[in-house]
Amino acid sequence: MLDNHHAVSNEQFDDELLSSDVDFRAANKGASQEGIIQPSTLFMIRPADRLRMLIEHRFELGLDPVFTTQDLKPWFQDMSETAMRVMVNRQCAKGEAVLSVCHGVYRVAHLNWTSAQILVAAAKKLRNPSGLYLTMHSAIAPGSHDEEQPFLVCMTAGRDVVLKSEQHGVIALKHTELPINEQKHALGWDARLGCWRADYELALSDYQRHHAGLKSILRYAKVSVQLPHLTREANRWPNCPGH
Known part of the structure; x- marks a missing residue:
């Protein structure tokens, strides 16, 4: 007082x-x-x-x-x-x-955003918005970022970061040394989330290259999520980008 x-x-x-x-x-x-x-x-x-x-x-x-x-x-x-x-x-x-x-809390009131929009916006505060893209299962599974508790993965330059919220879910920022500009041919713009999104081939490539590292940073952050097993033959969802 x-x-x-x-x-x-x-x-x-x-x-x-x-x-x-x-x-x-x-x-x-x-x-x-x-x-x-x-x-x-x-x-x-x-x-x-x-x-x-x-x-x-x-x-x-x-x-x-x-x-x-x-x-x-x-x-x-x-x-x-x-x-x-x-x-x-x-x-x-x-x-x-x-x-x-x-950032770091993700409590929201009177802000008409989905949990996925909140997580992506928070990630963009930590990185250059044009320097990250949604990838792996969250890029290629239809509606995967519409879940009540979404788990999103973005590729970006910089240290690995996991942002988590009991209310809104998890977004992992995984480091890549590949310049984002060189990947633009395999990216599409997600207007609703306001970020780039990998097509199927790039998402699968990212998964195969960074799967072990992603599991490691999630374990270190004490985040328990079930990663899907993506393969070129078995996981081509209908209507997913690049299909």
Whole structure:
């Protein structure tokens, strides 16, 4: 609780934030921490309430629906990075007032996205969106990314990462040394998920090349999923890409 000398109501903050002559979206998009423009009352507001209001006004502030703690850092310069991460994770995990998705948590309210869309959007926050593509079984099985608890696999440059959520499923980012641009002939655009998707031949090739490595990173991340056994003869689903 704030004391009476520093208490600022949510309504007062909202009024100042939205009535300002400054175009916050233009000013804050890509702004440095030193140059970011802040309402004068910002740091008087309890961090949890500040987070809620920042997210509720994310369009005015240029905050994407899927965000990382790094995206929020300029608005919490009065907190250490560790304290800010703990606070953000705690509030997002509650899922009560937070209207967006936080990388590492994936709690969502009032955001009309499927679990697969949330997972892919989170993966794109960690990697260049044009530098990853959906592959293996999640690329070639019809409707595989429409499951209630999807398990998705993406190929991308960079360290192996497994993002998991009790609510939304799992997406694994598997490192590849092959330049994505050289694979574009075997990729199709998935407009609903907003990412590239491998055709059957590339998905099968990725599976054969990276199957053992994928099992290893899933085991290390303590993710228990059943990987399908894909073969060139037995697993050509009807109407799958590249068939």
